Amino acid sequence: xxxxxxxxxxxxxxxxxxxxxxxxxxxxxxxxxxxxxxxxxxxxxxxxxxxxxxxxxxxxxxxxxxxxxxxxxxxxxxxxxxxxxxxxxxxxxxxxxxxxxxxxxxxxxxxxxxxxxxxxxxxxxxxxxxxxxxxxxxxxxxxxxxxxxxxxxxxxxxxxxxxxxxxxxxxxxxxxxxxxxxxxxxxxxxxxxxxxxxxxxxxxxxxxxxxxxxxxxxxxxxxxxxxxxxxxxxxxxxxxxxxxxxxxxxxxxxxxxxxxxxxxxxxxxxxxxxxxxxxxxxxxxxxxxxxxxxxxxxxxxxxxxxxxxxxxxxxxxxxxxxxxxxxxxxxxxxxxxxxxxxxxxxxxxxxxxxxxxxxxxxxxxxxxxxxxxxxxxxxxxxxxxxxxxxxxxxxxxxxxxxxxxxxxxxxxxxxxxxxxxxxxxxxxxxxxxxxxxxxxxxxxxxxxxxxxxxxxxxxxxxxxxxxxxxxxxxxxxxxxxxxxxxxxxxx
Ligand code: BG6
Numbered sequence: 001x002x003x004x005x006x007x008x009x010x011x012x013x014x015x016x017x018x019x020x021x022x023x024x025x026x027x028x029x030x031x032x033x034x035x036x037x038x039x040x041x042x043x044x045x046x047x048x049x050x051x052x053x054x055x056x057x058x059x060x061x062x063x064x065x066x067x068x069x070x071x072x073x074x075x076x077x078x079x080x081x082x083x084x085x086x087x088x089x090x091x092x093x094x095x096x097x098x099x100x101x102x103x104x105x106x107x108x109x110x111x112x113x114x115x116x117x118x119x120x121x122x123x124x125x126x127x128x129x130x131x132x133x134x135x136x137x138x139x140x141x142x143x144x145x146x147x148x149x150x151x152x153x154x155x156x157x158x159x160x161x162x163x164x165x166x167x168x169x170x171x172x173x174x175x176x177x178x179x180x181x182x183x184x185x186x187x188x189x190x191x192x193x194x195x196x197x198x199x200x201x202x203x204x205x206x207x208x209x210x211x212x213x214x215x216x217x218x219x220x221x222x223x224x225x226x227x228x229x230x231x232x233x234x235x236x237x238x239x240x241x242x243x244x245x246x247x248x249x250x251x252x253x254x255x256x257x258x259x260x261x262x263x264x265x266x267x268x269x270x271x272x273x274x275x276x277x278x279x280x281x282x283x284x285x286x287x288x289x290x291x292x293x294x295x296x297x298x299x300x301x302x303x304x305x306x307x308x309x310x311x312x313x314x315x316x317x318x319x320x321x322x323x324x325x326x327x328x329x330x331x332x333x334x335x336x337x338x339x340x341x342x343x344x345x346x347x348x349x350x351x352x353x354x355x356x357x358x359x360x361x362x363x364x365x366x367x368x369x370x371x372x373x374x375x376x377x378x379x380x381x382x383x384x385x386x387x388x389x390x391x392x393x394x395x396x397x398x399x400x401x402x403x404x405x406x407x408x409x410x411x412x413x414x415x416x417x418x419x420x421x422x423x424x425x426x427x428x429x430x431x432x433x434x435x436x437x438x439x440x441x442x443x444x445x446x447x448x449x450x451x452x453x454x455x456x457x458x459x460x461x462x463x464x465x466x467x468x469x470x471x472x473x474x475x476x477x478x479x480x481x482x483x484x485x486x487x488x489x490x491x
Contacts (some may be wrong), residue, residue, distance in 0.1 A: 149178040
C-alpha cells in the first residue's frame, strides 16, 4: 500500500527528553529508513528560539546521546530540514491555530492526509491543557490516524490518574492514547516475552511449585541530578516502582496470552496487577523499605547528600531508594515473594531480574547445593544466564555452580535499538502493545496506593539513610531473609 506521511509534533521541544531521547531516536529511525519518506517534525515550546540554533542544539544532543555516536553530516542535513521550531505558549489559542496551519499545509503539499503524532514531552500540569487545545482545534480527531503520546508520570496517585484518564477519554479514543513506559521498549525486556513463551523448557517450571523467589532490581548510578524540582515531589516509588518495576513484574509473572495480540497481552498484565496483595499500613511498614542517599562517592566522584541537591528541600523525606516484598495471590504465584528494588546513587547501573528456583527435595549429594538461578540482565549488559551445579573435574564427586550464558554480543551482529526508537515506531505504526492502557495505569496505581498513603501518614518513619555509592540500606537486605542473604549482583 501507500506509505502514509508522518507529521510528528513534540510539545516540550526545549526539554531534556526531546534532546536526549526523542530526537536521537527519530534520527536513528530516519537513518535506518524506518520513517516514511515524507515526514515533518514540529517542535513546540514557549521560548523564542532561532531555528538554526535550535537545530544545532538538537544535533549536539544526537552527538552526545545517540547509540551511534556522532551524526553523519549528510544524514543530519536530510533529517534536519524536516524539523521546524514553533514558538508557542501551550495556554494560548494561537499555538494551536498556528500548528493547524502548518499541519494542513504539510498535508496539502503531500496531497494526502498524514499520521499525526502529538508527543507530550511536558510537565504533567500541561497535559490537560495541551489535550484540550488539540481537541478544541480538531487537530487530533481521526481515530485511525491521529495519536497522542503521554509520558510518565501519569497522575500522582490513583485519583489523579483516573481523572486524567477520564479527561483524555472524553477527547480521544482509547486507541489514540499511547501512555509510554520506556522500559517496555528495551530490547532485553521485549525479549522476556520471547524467552518465556517461545520456549517450552522454562514455562512448565514458571510457578510456585518450582520457583522460590524472584528479584527485580533496577539500580542506577545517577543521582537526582538537575531533576530535583520534579523528583522531590515524586520519589522513587512514583518515579520507578509504579511504572517501570511493576511492568517488569507483569512480564515476568503474567500468564501466556492466547495470541500475540496487544489487547490480550495487556489483559494478561492487568490481571497480574490486580492479583498483587494489597497491604495494610502495618504490612507496608514491614514489607516496604525506603531510603535516601547521604553524601558519598560514586565511582570516585563525590556525590552531595540528597537533601543538598539542587531544588531539593533541605528537610526532604523523599525516598531515593525503595525495596519491597510483594505477593501475587493467584494460582501460579501464591506464596512466592517478589522482591523489587530500585535506587539512585548506587555503585553501578545494573538492571537484573533473578528467578531463583527451589532446592531439589531429593538430596543425594553431600555437598551443599546452590539452587538453580536464571538471571536476566537488562542493562547495561544484555544477557541471560542459567546457574547450575556441575561436577568439578577430578577424582572426587565435588560440586560447584557454573553458568550457561547467552549474550547478545556473541549471538547477534544486529545493533540494539534504543527503547524510544522501538516505541516511536510502534506509535507511527499504530501498535499499542507496549503502551499502557488506561486500566493498566490505574491497576498499577492501586498497587502502590497503600504505600503512598502509609508514607504520607508517617512522613519520616523508617526512612533509612544510605551512603551514596553503596547498595542502599541494610534493611533492604534483611527484607530478603530467609530467601536470600543479599540482593543478586553481577560480578
Ligand atoms: C525515568 C525516571 O523514567 O527512568 C528516571 O524518571 C530514571 O528517574 C530513568 O533515571 C531510568 O531509565 P533508564 O532507561 O536509564 O534505565
